[in-house]
Amino acid sequence: MKHKPLIDIFALGGTIAMSADPGASEGVKPILSADDLISAIPGITDIADIRTKQVANVGSANLSYQDIAKLITMAKDSDADGFVVTQGTDTMEETSFLAGLYWPISKPLVFTGAMRNPSSPGADGPANLSDAIRVAASDKSGVYLVMNGEIHDPCRVRKSHTSNLSAFRSDGGELGVITESEAHFNQSLSRFAVLDLPKELPPVAHMMCVFDQDPLILDGFVKAGFKGLVVEAFGGGHVSEAWHDALASLAHDMPVILSARPGGGRVLKKTYGYKGAEIGLIEAGLVPSGRLNGMKARLLLQTALAAGLNWRQLFKEYADLW
Incomplete structure (x- = not known):
């Protein structure tokens, strides 16, 4: 039996x-x-x-x-x-x-x-x-x-x-x-390296870009105690010129992950060169999330920070899993 x-x-x-x-x-x-x-x-x-x-x-x-x-x-x-x-x-x-x-x-x-x-x-x-x-x-x-x-x-x-x-x-x-x-x-499951459970996850903010929003909304993240930020940008990873400056400044103080607002596709890396586009944002220190959406990029950054991992390298590896 x-x-x-x-x-x-x-x-x-x-x-x-x-x-x-x-x-x-x-x-x-x-x-x-x-x-x-x-x-x-x-x-x-x-x-x-x-x-x-x-x-x-x-x-x-x-x-x-x-x-x-x-x-x-x-x-x-x-x-x-x-x-x-x-x-x-x-x-x-x-x-x-x-x-x-x-x-x-x-x-x-x-x-x-x-x-x-x-x-x-x-x-x-x-x-x-x-x-x-x-x-x-x-x-x-x-x-x-x-x-x-x-x-x-x-x-x-x-x-x-x-x-x-x-x-x-x-x-x-x-x-x-x-x-x-x-x-x-009919497809294989994405595989991640298994991490040890921490007591808690550090706070990471998640911000979606919307039309004509003042970058003043980004002020205070560091003072508020956030340890990182995920930005869900327009299109393939684009923001306004004013947001570019604010995010570049913020990236000096905390990890900033660049995600894409659309529901499918990956964050671009080398297509658009105007100020506020992905090339300049990556040069300013933002790290693209690949095909991970903003919600999941936030969780991945939290787990990386909790484990004391090299979060830049982690996103480089995980963002290209599929």
Whole structure:
């Protein structure tokens, strides 16, 4: 008889765990437990032995580095064959990416959630969780994000819609799909060097460029205690002339990462030569993030600073992983 894999479910809350609160007049809240989520999937225990662990029960905007560090530590101490994290989709592209930087074991860790809460017609939570369990029960080690029948690389995935079931899209396409209850992979997962978990991450600011914004908004980052800045610039890595001067000055005092505001493609390095374009910004000390978007570039810089690594070299290596 074939051995059934043992899967730990780490539940953090989010839409997948939300239902109407009897004491509230409207709206849903994260009140369902991990056991409630599993009970909504008929026959799932025929696929794997399931253990549930309620780590938190909040909207994902309330999650922190400490929550991710806690579940990674729990996984290290577990005898399970694979792991699934259920959480809100608002920050899942960031938490899954962060977990990938610290994932220390050769087993699958799969993030999933829901775009529609359990009381909505066509709620997608049970199907997403079932798919995630199947990926976690595979022999594909590493960290994944599974939504809407698709398997995504946390490095490349982005939530691109507020409510559609197909909200998650990856730059370069998904890693694979779940078809007829089986996981099929057509791309390889990006691999990072695994770092040791620090007690905390240093504060790094994230700023998106918008039309005709005064660079005065950049003043005070150093005094406020930030240890670095990620700038999501226009196009392939462009800012105004006034912002060029402000960022060049700031780069003397802290690490400044140059990211791109569009949802796909990489930061340019040598195409545009006018003041405010990527050539001058890189010469002024800004470091391009490659195809990592601003949100993930911020997390990578935080992990580099926390570990005391050469952050310039780290971005040079990681920005060209795919």
